[in-house]
Amino acid sequence: xxxxxxxxxxxxxxxxxxxxxxxxxxxxxxxxxxxxxxxxxxxxxxxxxxxxxxxxxxxxxxxxxxxxxxxxxxxxxxxxxxxxxxxxxxxxxxxxxxxxxxxxxxxxxxxxxxxxxxxxxxxxxxxxxxxxxxxxxxxxxxxxxxxxxxxxxxxxxxxxxxxxxxxxxxxxxxxxxxxxxxxxxxxxxxxxxxxxxxxxxxxxxxxxxxxxxxxxxxxxxxxxxxxxxxxxxxxxxxxxxxxxxxxxxxxxxxxxxxxxxxxxxxxxxxxxxxxxxxxxxxxxxxxxxxxxxxxxxxxxxxxxxxxxxxxxxxxxxxxxxxxxxxxxxxxxxxxxxxxxxxxxxxxxxxxxxxxxxxxxxxxxxxxxxxxxxxxxxxxxxxxxxxxxxxxxxxxxxx
Amino acid sequence: xxxxxxxxxxxxxxxxxxxxxxxxxxxxxxxxxxxxxxxxxxxxxxxxxxxxxxxxxxxxxxxxxxxxxxxxxxxxxxxxxxxxxxxxxxxxxxxxxxxxxxxxxxxxxxxxxxxxxxxxxxxxxxxxxxxxxxxxxxxxxxxxxxxxxxxxxxxxxxxxxxxxxxxxxxxxxxxxxxxxxxxxxxxxxxxxxxxxxxxxxxxxxxxxxxxxxxxxxxxxxxxxxxxxxxxxxxxxxxxxxxxxxxxxxxxxxxxxxxxxxxxxxxxxxxxxxxxxxxxxxxxxxxxxxxxxxxxxxxxxxxxxxxxxxxxxxxxxxxxxxxxxxxxxxxxxxxxxxxxxxxxxxxxxxxxxxxxxxxxxxxxxxxxxxxxxxxxxxxxxxxxxxxxxxxxxxxxxxxxxxxxxxxxxxxxxxxxxxxxxxxxxxxxxxxxxxxxxxxxxxxxxxxxxxxxxxxxxxxxxxxxxxxxxxxxxxxxxxxxxxxxxxxxxxxxxxxxxxxxxxxxxxxxxxxx
Numbered sequence: 004x005x006x007x008x009x010x011x012x013x014x015x016x017x018x019x020x021x022x023x024x025x026x027x028x029x030x031x032x033x034x035x036x037x038x039x040x041x042x043x044x045x046x047x048x049x050x051x052x053x054x055x056x057x058x059x060x061x062x063x064x065x066x067x068x069x070x071x072x073x074x075x076x077x078x079x080x081x082x083x084x085x086x087x088x089x090x091x092x093x094x095x096x097x098x099x100x101x102x103x104x105x106x107x108x109x110x111x112x113x114x115x116x117x118x119x120x121x122x123x124x125x126x127x128x129x130x131x132x133x134x135x136x137x138x139x140x141x142x143x144x145x146x147x148x149x150x151x152x153x154x155x156x157x158x159x160x161x162x163x164x165x166x167x168x169x170x171x172x173x174x175x176x177x178x179x180x181x182x183x184x185x186x187x188x189x190x191x192x193x194x195x196x197x198x199x200x201x202x203x204x205x206x207x208x209x210x211x212x213x214x215x216x217x218x219x220x221x222x223x224x225x226x227x228x229x230x231x232x233x234x235x236x237x238x239x240x241x242x243x244x245x246x247x248x249x250x251x252x253x254x255x256x257x258x259x260x261x262x263x264x265x266x267x268x269x270x271x272x273x274x275x276x277x278x279x280x281x282x283x284x285x286x287x288x289x290x291x292x293x294x295x296x297x298x299x300x301x302x303x304x305x306x307x308x309x310x311x312x313x314x315x316x317x318x319x320x321x322x323x324x325x326x327x328x329x330x331x332x333x334x335x336x337x338x339x340x341x342x343x344x345x346x347x348x349x350x351x352x353x354x355x356x357x358x359x360x361x362x363x364x365x366x367x368x369x370x371x372x373x374x375x376x377x378x379x380x381x382x383x384x385x386x387x388x389x390x391x392x393x394x395x396x397x398x399x400x401x
Numbered sequence: 402x403x404x405x406x407x408x409x410x411x412x413x414x415x416x417x418x419x420x421x422x423x424x425x426x427x428x429x430x431x432x433x434x435x436x437x438x439x440x441x442x443x444x445x446x447x448x449x450x451x452x453x454x455x456x457x458x459x460x461x462x463x464x465x466x467x468x469x470x471x472x473x474x475x476x477x478x479x480x481x482x483x484x485x486x487x488x489x490x491x492x493x494x495x496x497x498x499x500x501x502x503x504x505x506x507x508x509x510x511x512x513x514x515x516x517x518x519x520x521x522x523x524x525x526x527x528x529x530x531x532x533x534x535x536x537x538x539x540x541x542x543x544x545x546x547x548x549x550x551x552x553x554x555x556x557x558x559x560x561x562x563x564x565x566x567x568x569x570x571x572x573x574x575x576x577x578x579x580x581x582x583x584x585x586x587x588x589x590x591x592x593x594x595x596x597x598x599x600x601x602x603x604x605x606x607x608x609x610x611x612x613x614x615x616x617x618x619x620x621x622x623x624x625x626x627x628x629x630x631x632x633x634x635x636x637x638x639x640x641x642x643x644x645x646x647x648x649x650x651x652x653x654x655x656x657x658x659x660x661x662x663x664x665x666x667x668x669x670x671x672x673x674x675x676x677x678x679x680x681x682x683x684x685x686x687x688x689x690x691x692x693x694x695x696x697x698x699x700x701x702x703x704x705x706x707x708x709x710x711x712x713x714x715x716x717x718x719x720x721x722x723x724x725x726x727x728x729x730x731x732x733x734x735x736x737x738x739x740x741x742x743x744x745x746x747x748x749x750x751x752x753x754x755x756x757x758x759x760x761x762x763x764x765x766x767x768x769x770x771x772x773x774x775x776x777x778x779x780x781x782x783x784x785x786x787x788x789x790x791x792x793x794x795x796x797x798x799x800x801x802x803x804x805x806x807x808x809x810x811x812x813x814x815x816x817x818x819x820x821x822x823x824x825x826x827x828x829x830x831x832x833x834x835x836x837x838x839x840x841x842x843x844x845x846x847x848x849x850x851x852x853x854x855x856x857x858x859x860x861x862x863x864x865x866x867x868x869x870x871x872x873x874x875x876x877x878x879x880x881x882x883x884x885x886x887x888x889x890x891x892x893x894x895x896x897x898x899x900x901x902x903x904x905x906x907x908x909x910x911x912x
């Protein structure tokens with residue numbers, strides 16, 4: 004077990020953290036934070052729906068979700084006077100909203116990146132750098148955050164190490180959806196580590212064996228449970244539940260990505276493709292909350308982000324094309340949620356960006372940086388290391 | 402894969418002759434560390450028999466042969482026979498797609514729920530089987546084709562013009578896409594390759610252009626052509642250019658019906674129909690366009706030709722494509738001066754891929770990176786199997802397909818149009834290294850299913866990976882290993898462990 008990991012477990016045992024509380028030593032890292040990246044640009048306007056906007060209903064003749072109506076199961080779930088939630092999230096995210104554990108921030112995104120390119124804008128966000136200088140592809144913002152914290156236990160729940168975590172020390176990555184019994188035994192693993200001891204890849208190799216063993220241990224507990232007749236979840240829910248268990252015990256700074264949001268064609272409305280995708284996401288996140296358990300959840304945050312929103316009007320194929328502003332989610336057991344937060348504007352044609360999509364009124368760095376500042380008690384200087392030049396915005400969520 | 406490549410004249414041929422029977426005539430020849438590293442980089446991985454071929458031709462002739470593929474060389478008969486026996490080798494894509502489409506429609510019409518479900522499953526299996534055959538053919542060529550550079554470039558362009566096989570019926574098209582659209586042009590003119598991908602139903606399906614019609618604009622493909630296939634993001638085109646190209650591309654689509662669509666008389670001469678490809682004038686926006694500053698008169702498919710001419714000649718395209726080729730062969734961050742020279746060659750030769758590669762391969766910058774590029778999973782897997790078995794032809798590629806999927810670089814299995822990353826950091830994370838060692842163990846400790854033919858009741862042929870082979874001992878690979886690697890190998894308790902350690906070594910991770 005690495006030094007980092009021992010520190011974390013030690014801290015957890017002796018320094019339980021009160022979210023929203025007043026007493027803490029900065030920067031504290033007991034809070035568990037998971038960033039969920041929806042790759043492909045999810046159609047935010049049909050998930051957190053501007054139900055108070057007539058223009059929305061004019062713009063989406065076949066794709067719109069009906070205004071909240073208790074008699075209609077396909078209608079939006081009311082959030083406030085202006086906004087509603089996609090009905091596929093009724094049993095998963097909506098209960099969190101009702102208990103003040105979910106908040107939504109519309110008009111968020113990479114304000115200075117108008118490329119409308121998935122790959123470019125995903126990179127922009129994961130790097131979290133100023134767009135004025137040359138990009139450094141070896142410096143992601145969660146990697147820089149790791150460097151500012153005392154005793155972080157970072158992990159990427161992805162099959163490839165994402166940009167967001169590149170640049171600093173070796174950060175473990177593991178695709179938790181596909182875990183098998185390791186075939187390389189302890190003896191061979193030791194010899195392999197010897198071969199890499201003087202190599203740049205040495206730390207990655209050591210970290211790889213360690214995370215492999217931890218994840219297998221955690222998953223084999225679940226397999227025993229499944230063999231006793233427990234229902235096995237599938238897909239993202241399976242992964243998210245495993246992530247929840249790992250973040251309950253071993254890790255406190257996680258990243259996961261979920262693909263499949265690039266809905267140019269036949270995306271569906273209350274039912275259909277996008278509804279299925281968002282339903283699976285909701286079940287996964289609710290499963291994560293469930294596995295991490297009520298105590299740890301009080302000290303946990305999930306931030307859901309995406310590279311951009313989509314065209315506000317539906318296209319010619321009952322889908323939507325690449326847009327700009329998105330809606331980010333913040334979930335947490337002790338947040339002051341149940342609110343649509345951040346700067347907003349009326350959803351009317353005149354307020355569209357380039358007569359096409361949502362404007363960005365809150366920069367992603369301001370939102371995420373603002374959360375980091377509150378959660379970890381980062382100083383202005385420290386935050387500037389994570390998001391150079393960004394002005395953090397405090398949305399009063401934590 | 403060696404650390405130091407300085408020492409020339411490693412005696413190789415004698416040992417190879419002893420093992421492969423390649424003849425005593427070459428026994429006096431030797432291959433330098435540099436040449437062996439070059440061979441390792443430009444092929445899918447060094448083998449003793451490839452080294453003999455390289456030696457026989459000499460570096461210059463060998464490289465020119467590779468750039469001029471197809472060469473006169475042949476694949477081993479055992480590999481040719483496997484490819485010839487694949488059902489996809491004996492049917493056209495159009496036939497296959499139409500037949501599978503009919504099977505799907507028939508399945509959907511079954512009134513009984515269980516029967517319908519079973520029939521739909523059978524359809525899905527049939528589709529996956531076709532794609533597995535395409536992957537098998539692709540891997541057999543990577544392993545055994547004498548035109549190794551062409552095969553590397555085929556993979557490169559497939560990735561550059563990526564499509565994801567699990568979208569709609571692309572599994573039935575993917576083999577043809579690789580074999581007919583890409584491989585024959587992999588070392589040819591970029592403009593011709595670009596058009597071949599544009600006219601292929603796999604691409605038109607994947608990026609939704611088969612849905613792009615006047616009044617029902619879908620700009621997905623138009624954007625990716627500029628962003629990924631030609632100019633590159635941030636190279637100066639605008640959202641308006643994307644929209645104009647989308648208009649130009651209206652009506653470019655796919656039609657499974659053998660019959661021409663019903664057209665007004667004036668549109669009939671404008672119809673383009675070739676196999677499943679169709680340009681349907683009824684669906685085209687005939688308004689004039691302004692694309693990248695050029696006026697394009699509304700005229701039908703000729704607008705597409707004009708747009709491709711413009712794109713292929715854009716300096717940004719020469720730069721973007723050169724950067725990607727250099728990164729593929731050299732690893733991260735190719736030097737700007739080299740990319741400049743490649744881009745100039747690309748422009749002077751009207752997008753000649755082989756000529757651009759010649760500029761790359763003859764550069765000092767390229768030479769300096771030999772042995773230093775981190776292998777992505779496909780290079781890792783193919784090079785390991787080549788090294789372990791050389792010209793003893795494997796009988797089943799399925800284990801390799803599974804390993805690639807497990808390492809997240811499965812053939813035809815990248816969901817988004819950007820293709821797989823080439824950066825080392827994309828493949829060397831801790832979790833990825835751990836998985837790679839698992840695969841090293843599977844390849845190193847037994848034949849791992851590679852010699853069990855993919856037919857019911859077929860008998861497995863005996864085989865064992867030969868890693869302590871002629872290249873290892875006599876060509877001096879062993880001399881180039883770091884002390885820590887040698888030390889670990891010395892502690893292996895069995896040939897299986899030795900093999901696993903060798904395939905896990907830092908040296909074998911690089912090319």
